[in-house]
Amino acid sequence: MNRGHxxxxxxxxxxxxAAAALAQDAGTPVAFVACPILRNTELPCWLGESGGELYxxxxxxxxxxxxxxxxFGHKMLVEGVVASAPKICGGVVLKPVRVSVLPDQxxxxxxxxxxxxxxxxxxxxxxGPSGVRGAVPPPPPPRTLPVEFTAPFKPQVFxxxxxxxxxxxxxxxxxxxxxxxxxxxxxxxxxxxxTGYRAAIHLSNGQDYVESQALAASRAAAVEQALRTVxxxxxxxxxxxxxxxxxxxxxxxxxxAARRVTILVVP
Amino acid sequence: xxxxxxxxxxxxxxxxxxxxxGLAISSVFAQSPDAPVSGNAQSSIxxxxxxxxxxxxxxxxxxxxxxxxxxPIAPAATAYAVSGWWNPGSGSEFAAFAEFDDSLGxxxxxNATGPIDTKRHPFFEAIGRxxxxxxxxxxxxxGMSVSVDAIDExxxxxxxxxxxxxxxxxxxxxxxAQDQExxxxxxxxxxxxxxxxxxxxxxxxxxxxxxxFDLQVISDPTGCNTDPVYGLHSPNPQISVFxxxxxxxxxxxxxxxxxxxxxxxxxxxxxxxxxxxxFVNMNIMADAREPTPKTQAANAAxxxxxxxxxxxxxxxxxxTDFENQIYVAASFSGLGGNLAEAAGPDGLGPAAMQRGTPxxxxxxxxxxxxxxxxxxxxxxxxxxxxxxxxVARGMEVFFTRPFYIRDVTHLNTVGLGNPIKxxxxxxxxxxxxxxxxxxxxxxxxxxxxxxxxxxxxxSELPLFKLTCRASKRPHPYLxxxxxxxxxxxxxxxxxxxxxxxxIMQQFRGLAARAPYFSNGSAATLRELVDYYNxxxxxxxxxxxxxxxxxxxxxx
Numbered sequence: 055m056n057r058g059h060x061x062x063x064x065x066x067x068x069x070x071x072a073a074a075a076l077a078q079d080a081g082t083p084v085a086f087v088a089c090p091i092l093r094n095t096e097l098p099c100w101l102g103e104s105g106g107e108l109y110x111x112x113x114x115x116x117x118x119x120x121x122x123x124x125x126f127g128h129k130m131l132v133e134g135v136v137a138s139a140p141k142i143c144g145g146v147v148l149k150p151v152r153v154s155v156l157p158d159q160x161x162x163x164x165x166x167x168x169x170x171x172x173x174x175x176x177x178x179x180x181x182g183p184s185g186v187r188g189a190v191p192p193p194p195p196p197r198t199l200p201v202e203f204t205a206p207f208k209p210q211v212f213x214x215x216x217x218x219x220x221x222x223x224x225x226x227x228x229x230x231x232x233x234x235x236x237x238x239x240x241x242x243x244x245x246x247x248x249t250g251y252r253a254a255i256h257l258s259n260g261q262d263y264v265e266s267q268a269l270a271a272s273r274a275a276a277v278e279q280a281l282r283t284v285x286x287x288x289x290x291x292x293x294x295x296x297x298x299x300x301x302x303x304x305x306x307x308x309x310x311a312a313r314r315v316t317i318l319v320v321p
Numbered sequence: 322x323x324x325x326x327x328x329x330x331x332x333x334x335x336x337x338x339x340x341x342x343g344l345a346i347s348s349v350f351a352q353s354p355d356a357p358v359s360g361n362a363q364s365s366i367x368x369x370x371x372x373x374x375x376x377x378x379x380x381x382x383x384x385x386x387x388x389x390x391x392x393p394i395a396p397a398a399t400a401y402a403v404s405g406w407w408n409p410g411s412g413s414e415f416a417a418f419a420e421f422d423d424s425l426g427x428x429x430x431x432n433a434t435g436p437i438d439t440k441r442h443p444f445f446e447a448i449g450r451x452x453x454x455x456x457x458x459x460x461x462x463x464g465m466s467v468s469v470d471a472i473d474e475x476x477x478x479x480x481x482x483x484x485x486x487x488x489x490x491x492x493x494x495x496x497x498a499q500d501q502e503x504x505x506x507x508x509x510x511x512x513x514x515x516x517x518x519x520x521x522x523x524x525x526x527x528x529x530x531x532x533x534f535d536l537q538v539i540s541d542p543t544g545c546n547t548d549p550v551y552g553l554h555s556p557n558p559q560i561s562v563f564x565x566x567x568x569x570x571x572x573x574x575x576x577x578x579x580x581x582x583x584x585x586x587x588x589x590x591x592x593x594x595x596x597x598x599x600f601v602n603m604n605i606m607a608d609a610r611e612p613t614p615k616t617q618a619a620n621a622a623x624x625x626x627x628x629x630x631x632x633x634x635x636x637x638x639x640x641t642d643f644e645n646q647i648y649v650a651a652s653f654s655g656l657g658g659n660l661a662e663a664a665g666p667d668g669l670g671p672a673a674m675q676r677g678t679p680x681x682x683x684x685x686x687x688x689x690x691x692x693x694x695x696x697x698x699x700x701x702x703x704x705x706x707x708x709x710x711x712v713a714r715g716m717e718v719f720f721t722r723p724f725y726i727r728d729v730t731h732l733n734t735v736g737l738g739n740p741i742k743x744x745x746x747x748x749x750x751x752x753x754x755x756x757x758x759x760x761x762x763x764x765x766x767x768x769x770x771x772x773x774x775x776x777x778x779x780s781e782l783p784l785f786k787l788t789c790r791a792s793k794r795p796h797p798y799l800x801x802x803x804x805x806x807x808x809x810x811x812x813x814x815x816x817x818x819x820x821x822x823x824i825m826q827q828f829r830g831l832a833a834r835a836p837y838f839s840n841g842s843a844a845t846l847r848e849l850v851d852y853y854n855x856x857x858x859x860x861x862x863x864x865x866x867x868x869x870x871x872x873x874x875x876x
Contacts, residue, residue, distance in 0.1 A: 098742050114741055117585070123738025127728065127798050159800045181723040181742040184684040191686040223588035224736075232582065268792065279370065283590030284582050 080138035083305055084109065084148060085257045087131050087156070089163035090124035099143035099175040100124060100153075101167070102132050104258060109134070110145030111153060113175040116184065122153065126164050129156045131218040131255065131263060133306045143172050152306060154218035200233070203240035207321040210237055214277055216313040218255060219265050221273040223280055227315075231277060234317040235284040241321035245291040246281065250274030253312035254300040264300050265313065271296035277315045372813045373525035373592040374616045378631065380523035381610060381813075386623040387557050388517055391550060392489035394451045394627060395482070395499065405462040406475055409447045409454030409484070412440035418671075420652055421462040425832035425874045428464045429652025429661070429671040430570070437643070443636040444643045449626025452484030455618070455640060458514065458566040458625065464649045464830030465570040469512035469841070476502070476509055489627055490515040494545035494561070507543065511778060511841035513563035514625070515545065518610070520553055520560045522815050532815035533793035536560070539784040539804065546783050562807040563782055564607050564839050568827055570649035570674075572614060574754045575827065577679030578602040585759050586735040587818065603760040607823050607839050610813045614641045648674035650829040654875050656708040666693045668753060669875060674829065681758045683750035688720055690753060690828075690876065708871060714864075715872025719745045724859040728798040730764040731822055739798075745853075748825065755828035755876070762822040766856055767838045768807040769799060769821035775855055776842035782806040789817040796820050807840060828876045846870045 078084075086104035090111075093099045100111040100123045111132065112121030124130035134148030141147065185191060212234035214227035223231070238246055250273040252265040274294045281292070303312035372380060405421060407413070417435045420427045439445035444455045459465045467485075475483050486505055488495040491514060497504035507513040522530040538546045538553065545561040546552050553560055579602045584591055591600040592612040603609040611617040618640045622628040632640070650671040652660055661670030668677075668691030682689035693713035699706035725740040726732060732748055733739035741747070748763065749755035757763070766772025773779045787808060789801045796803050796817045803820050810819035823839045831837070836844045843849035850869050854861045861869070 092738075092740070100738065114738055117736055122736035123741075125733060125739035125797070127739060157794050159795055159798070182721045182744055183688065183746055185686050187685040189685070191684070223583060228583045228588065280583070280590050283371070283593075 078107065078136045078146060080136055082136040083134070083258075084136060085131070085133045085255060085263075085306075085309070086259065087129055087257065087263060089160065089165055090126065090128075090130050090153075091165045091167060092126070093143045093167045093169065093172060095143065095169045095172055095174045097174040097177050097180050099145075099172075101143060101145045102130065102153075104132070108145040110142040110147045110175070111151055113177040114181070115177060116179055119178065121151065124153050125155045127159055127161065129158075129160050129163055130154060131156060133218075133255070133309060135306065142175050144170070150306065152217075152310070154220060156219050200236060203237055207241040209318060209320045212237070212317040212319065213311075214273075214315045214317065215310050216273060216315075218253070218263065218309070218313060219269065221269060221276045223276060227277070228280070230317065231280045232284055234319055235281055235286055238281075238286045238290055238319045241319065242287050243290045243319050243321055245293065245320045246286065247318040247320070248274050248278050248281070248292065248294045248315060249297055249318075250277070250295070250315045251297045251312060252300050253309055254302045255309045255312070256302065256304040262302070267298065267300075270298060273313075273315045277317065281317070370524050370528075370530065371590065371592070372522060372530070372610060374595045374612050375525045376595055377616060377619055377634075377637070379611050379616050379620055380525045380527050381519050382620045382623055383527060384519040384523065384557055384559070385517060385620070388551060388559050389489050389624045389627045390629070391557075392487075392495035392627065393499070394489075395484070395487065405460075406471065406478075407445070407456045407460055407462070409445060409452065409457055411445070412438075415439050415445075415461070419461060421833065423464075423468075423651075423830075423833035424470075424835065426651060426655045426657075426660075427653035428462075428830040428833035429650060430461055430465070431648040431671045431675050433646040433648065433675055442639060442643070443632060444640050447484070447626070448632055448636065449622055449628035451487040451489065451627045453487060453626050455569070455621065455626075457483075457485045459569040462833070464568055464833035465647060466566050466568045466830075466834040467512065468834045469510065469836055469844075472512055473509055476505070481505065487625075487627070490517070490625055493543035494548055495551055496548050497544070507563050507781060511563075511781075512565050512836055513841050514566060515543075515561050516564050516607075517545075517551065517559040517561050517624070518812050520558050520812070522813055530815045532811075533817045534787045534789045534803075534811070534815075534820070536808070537786040537788070539786050541783050542781055543783065546785075560785075560808075560812060561783065562812070563841075564807070565826075565836070565841050567606065568649060568830065568834070569644050570647040571754060571827060571829060572645050572647075574674075574677075574679045574751060575605060575756065576602060576614065577751075578604070578758050586731045591760075604756065604824060608810045608813050609760060609762065609824060614644055648672075650674050651832060651875050654708070656705065656871075657712060657875055658705050658709075660875055665695055667691045674753060677753045679758075680752045681750055682752040683746045687752060688716075689746050689750060689755055690716060690719075692716075693872075711868045711871045712875055713872075715868035715870070718861070718865050718869050719749075719872060721746075722859075722861075722865070724857050726857055729766075730797055730818060730820075731760075732763050734797050734818070749828070753829075756825050761824045762810040762819065763825065764798075764809070764821040765823075766821070767840060767842055767852070768805050768809055768823060770804040772856055773806055773842075775852060776838075776840075778842050779806050779840065782840060787811070787817075787820055793817055809839075828873060831876060832874055846873050849873075 088102045091101040098114045102109050131154040134151035137147040137149040139147040212230045214230040250270040252269040255263040278294045301312040303309040415437045417432050419430045447454050458467050460467050488499050492504045521532050524530050541547045594601050594613050601612045615637050618637050619631050622632050648671045693716045696709035697713040699710050723742045727740035751758040787803045789795045795801045805821045809821050809823040837849045850866050
């Protein structure tokens, strides 16, 4: 357990300053594995370094945000696209960006930079409670009604996607599972075929990040368990398979699509 | 599948190694592209591999009941009438409103449906075999929990004969000499009852859950984990941990937030109410091992009360109806005066609990405990006004003073980042209770080393070494080998992610029921604040600490 902060900060800042001129063109895809870096502005911002360039990933936020930050104690896989925007917190802005927290512990991932005069990143929420005192609370977001399924029914595939090297069911996967379960119940499905996959993600440095071999099976198992929990018809047969070979992928969307579980619902 | 494999041939080079990550893909082509994980399994909404309950009994209850049946039972105890202590079977009336003195003033209870006759009421009668009732450990005078001071007094008043000291869990181990004070040391010194749970954990249908870690007893001061009858290697293997009884009041808050099929914190499936089929909030007890108050009551009767059979449906309904109508909060402060006055802060007093509505309170619209503006500035230079101003400052510290929260599983792991610069109210975010509105188990460190080393009493607790198996994910911040005094939720789920994670407790009526934390490791509110200050390097000033203590003391 490393309780210290920012041990490597000074060295890192020097190396980053030297590389500051290496600005990249907007639209350039980026994928790298690195320790996360936190800049201690009043509202912290998250950064990552790759190839001598410091990238801005996003602000500290909450679970309503579209950016979920990385974690000290773990490396992260960053996938993003260089945005046409001024630097934030000293980093080249990636947008869109997706961060996957990698599972193995790494106590060296513990880098906190001083604010160093940088302004807070753009944010919807500060470091305290949400909202503005005295203001009227915003109305709840409109409720999205689930799609109605009507006959004639045919086999349909639903796809749950995952962060890199993870079988955790984040919201997109949960929604896919819930929709598949609704379709299975609407059609009184005869069978459901669940197939898990894993990816080999092409990185900017030319290497591939290959997800662990067991992941295809554990993703499929997680989806199966969730489907059973949400509820499928009692007579439906479930089969679960794992596609053992890693699917090579390049670019944010292709990589996300490769990290998937397909749920084939057969009426 | 063909197109997938074609893509793979284009981009993946067999034998390529990514040395820095320790990963290899050299053998992917040697394997069949698709392999069955499980085939033709008949589906069902009943999850046989998950914790929870089927019918009215949770998966772990039968094995717990078997141990409870094996534990000795003392001869029928005499009902010792002692002021403030509610004897099982006393038949007293439970008033519509009652106040009891506590260490800082008074705690108030509202019985929302009016006075009730407790004679033959299953919450108040000894429905098991050991003379205890629910009320034994959920004393009205202690805000429906029980304080260590009351327990100590009870020992002295009854020479240790009160059924609250029952061998099954009111002693360090049923095999200990029950007439000796030392055999009840954890209860007498820290208010801790023994919680015995099957190992490995049980799924809802009673089958074993394969844990992700191996468990080893490193030290066993009570002797119960190594006991040949009650321990981990007994014919009915059970692990013993020691926990405080929770408040049985304000239940509409504790059970709110139901209906989501997935745990917002880790994406895992939620448990269901076995009666209604609805998803529950998984926020009761220290580890959410029971899905509903009704299954909790059944489990408690079969374990703590050593009942031979499950209470009837009518009894369980009566118990939960009673629990749902009790509201508890501090009602009077020795330094702050009447806490329920109309012109005061609207989150104080038991009536606030009765009229309030559950929800998320980590926002400026409906703050967790409301605003304390009425007390913010002394109206006059007297001691009460000064104290009230301190309480108002304490609320601001609690609600708006940021610090870095770090390495807390089920907080820093939920998508918020590690660390996150936030406030007390980030975790203690539920309206009027200060619990977590989501399933509230987190690893604060009170059970896990290294942080538990800052709590000296933990040396009196068992210490376990948990080793996460190579095929499973390690604990996110403690790695593969974790030393813990209480694995918490992991004793139910079997997951490394859950090791040491314990559901937070509500903040109401604190002065009536010290000590604090699940393991009773903070004897006072000062010790509680000091732990947080050190754990999260909050750097509170002495004034901020005292303001926080005063604030917590009036809730």
